[in-house]
Amino acid sequence: MSAPSVAGRPRRTSRILILGGGYIGLYTALGLRKQMGRDEVEIAIVDPRSYMTYQPFLPEAAAGSLEPRHVVAPLRRELKGCTLITGAVSEIRHADRRVVVEPVEEGESYELSYDHLVVGLGSVARTLPIPGLAEFGIGFKQVEEATALRNQVLGKMDVAASTWDPELRRRKLTFVFVGGGFAGIEALGEIEDMARDAARMFDGIRREDMRFVLVEGAGRILPEVGEELGGYAIEQLRARGIEIHLNTFLESCIDGHIKLSTGEEFEADTVVWTAGVKANPVLESSDLPLDERGRVRTLATLQVADDDGVLAGAWAAGDCAAVPDLTSEAPGATTGPTAQHAVRQAKHLAQNIVRALRGQPLEEYRHKNLGTVASLGLGKGVANVGGVKLRGPAAWFMHRTYHMWAMPTLNRKVRIVLDWTTALFFRRELVALGSLQSPRASFVAAATGNQKKQPSPSAAKE
Secondary structure, three states: OOOOHHHHOOOOOEEEEEEOOOHHHHHHHHHHHHHOOOOOEEEEEEEOOOEEEOHHHHHHHHHOOOOHHHHEEEHHHHOOOOEEEEEEEEEEEHHHOEEEEEEOOOOOOEEEEOOEEEEOOOEEEOOOOOOOHHHHOEOOOOHHHHHHHHHHHHHHHHHHOOOOOHHHHHHHOEEEEEOOOHHHHHHHHHHHHHHHHHHHHOOOOOHHHOEEEEEOOOOOOOHHHOHHHHHHHHHHHHHOOOEEEOOOOEEEOHHHEEEEOOOOEEEOOEEEEOOOEEEOHHHHHEOOOEOOOOOEEEOOOOEEEEOOEEEEEEEEOHHHEEOEOOOOOOOOOEOOOOHHHHHHHHHHHHHHHHHHHOOOOOOOOOOOOOEEEEEEEOOEEEEEEOOEEEEOHHHHHHHHHHHHHHOOOHHHHHHHHHHHHHHOOOOOOOOOOHHHHOOOHHHHHHHHOOOOOOOOOOOOOO
16 A cells, blocks of 8 residues: 655655654654754654543643643644644564554555654553443543543533432443543542532532542552642542542442442443553564663663664654653663653754754753642642642643743734633533533434433533
8 A cells, every 4th residue: 555645755864754643743843843944854743543632631621620632732733844644653673764654544554664763652541450440441642532531520410310220320420530640630630620620500409419539558648749839739629529549549430330349339421530540552562672661772872772783774862752851860760751841842842853953962961840730720739849838729820821832823822811811700511421422322223213312511522
């Protein structure tokens, strides 16, 4: 099968193939194109999605504080002068300078060749073989998952308000979050805030009727902000009625029957999994050198390297790369999987590729963490910035300010600020649009004459 146009053009310039359209893909491509013209390099990006998701804003999108479309950056609009290929990478053969791409919907796989390869495939949810998790759990890494969670919570509240069965109500109004890192705590804080606010719209639901449960295997939450602020976050969440189970694991969630390692069992219709990430498993089917965690091994220059030295023409950064942390005194330390590192690594990577193509010496990536910020809901948060510890509204404001600054493209920055400004005068929208995920259900019911059961607003699929 013939590949997209990028594979069939005459080879007059160097071809840079970027795998992944996240932080690494977007910022690397932008940096390269700003410094090098089309007559110098040909740039192609491969990703199953045609947009980049700014994940730190997913909790606010899920809670209705931000329009979901405003937390993604459309790659075709931003990466002018680059070729975007929507497909999934299934194999990497660097020895042959080729990758295999699977089309998103239909068609045969094809190969793309390159001169320089940038691996920015990011990470995926790190799940465990927990009975029922694959069938029942909801992830929280993509904008569609954030939207689905919002619809799920509001849809379950609709059902609970329309039934007189106390056991069914209790099940519908129980929400379980697994994982006490940034993603889990911020999602829990924002969703709980939204749900409590939404309760005033339901005559049959009181705020105290809802049960929010956090399950964390470690003995603390938000380890990145420090023990003091992590403890403060626990106190604040518990003061809001959220149950926090530390040193506890989810053992089973078959059909919504929750079993915890403490022996506690209960029913819940919503299980959100945010318990860590792992490098994209596609890397396992490559000939690139990987570390014990499945990440591509690199030098501080972001060049891929094995025990014998640098692999010419191969670069990697972000969550899928083991980049040495030159600011750490710990032996063998690597940079953390944060947006802060990913954005800076991508910009540094673009500079080093330009230097390599122009025969200039490369520079090592060195960046000390500026601090950490986390939201606990509207007007609530914790932050540790330059050693200064903030709590409450000040930390929440710092969280919004930093991420608005880090959000790519002026277009999205402006739209986000407008969303926040509008929220000062109008309450957030509390409408479930779960039926958007099964748009043909009503038509099929009408066409088949089966009008007895219409699609549930919280339906996850047809």
